[in-house]
Amino acid sequence: GAVVSQHPSWVICKSGTSVKIECRSLDFQATTMFWYRQFPKQSLMLMATSNEGSKATYEQGVEKDKFLINHASLTLSTLTVTSAHPEDSSFYICSGWDRGIYEQYFGPGTRLTVT
Amino acid sequence: SQQGEEDPQALSIQEGENATMNCSYKTSINNLQWYRQNSGRGLVHLILIRSNEREKHSGRLRVTLDTSKKSSSLLITASRAADTASYFCATDGGGYNKLIFGAGTRLAVHP
Numbered sequence: 001g002a003v004v005s006q007h008p009s010w011v012i013c014k015s016g017t018s019v020k021i022e023c024r025s026l027d028f029q030a031t032t033m034f035w036y037r038q039f040p041k042q043s044l045m046l047m048a049t050s051n052e053g054s055k056a057t058y059e060q061g062v063e064k065d066k067f068l069i070n071h072a073s074l075t076l077s078t079l080t081v082t083s084a085h086p087e088d089s090s091f092y093i094c095s096g097w098d099r100g101i102y103e104q105y106f107g108p109g110t111r112l113t114v115t
Numbered sequence: 116s117q118q119g120e121e122d123p124q125a126l127s128i129q130e131g132e133n134a135t136m137n138c139s140y141k142t143s144i145n146n147l148q149w150y151r152q153n154s155g156r157g158l159v160h161l162i163l164i165r166s167n168e169r170e171k172h173s174g175r176l177r178v179t180l181d182t183s184k185k186s187s188s189l190l191i192t193a194s195r196a197a198d199t200a201s202y203f204c205a206t207d208g209g210g211y212n213k214l215i216f217g218a219g220t221r222l223a224v225h226p
Contacts, residue, residue: 036216043216106157
């Protein structure tokens with residue numbers, strides 16, 4: 001299957017700072033990318049859907065001004081957690097949608113810890 | 116919001132036994148997928164079953180789908196310690212690319 005990478009794989013930041021997470025599709029063009037958040041021992045919760053070149057669509061309850069998503073190219077989407085707080089500590093997973101074969105491929109995740 | 120529930124939430128078995136996990140969902144679907152997640156890691160796609168299919172096999176995995184009951188089951192036969200992981204079902208919620216995940220089942224297989 002196709003490969004999606006995330007960078008960094010883990011990050012620790014101080015409360016009040018911003019953190020950017022990159023999601024790249026390495027061998028396919030992802031017209032749509034998805035961002036999920038997963039708290040310990042819980043399921044993945046969809047945060048937002050981003051289409052290349054347009055604004056992201058956020059799920060209910062997700063603050064768009066806090067979680068900034070940019071999908072500037074067919075292979076890169078970024079999630080910026082602004083003014084991070086300890087409650088934002090979580091596992092963030094992205095996925096890329098390969099429209100050509102109707103498959104969604106997941107990245108390995110980024111563990112964010114806010115101290 | 117999450118699509119549905121998984122049952123059981125946690126399952127502990129011995130190596131060699133079979134493990135069955137169930138998933139229920141709420142809306143109509145085009146397909147349902149099962150994923151595995153080892154602790155702290157990303158998702159591994161296991162199997163996809165389309166809404167017009169009732170059963171599908173892949174190696175030691177058997178998936179069933181009952182659209183009238185809006186439910187699916189994942190059976191892992193002859194389990195191994197390496198099968199220890201969390202298992203999630205995910206549906207497309209009627210759309211082709213937006214996945215909604217179930218709560219997951221944490222499977223522990225003891226040697």
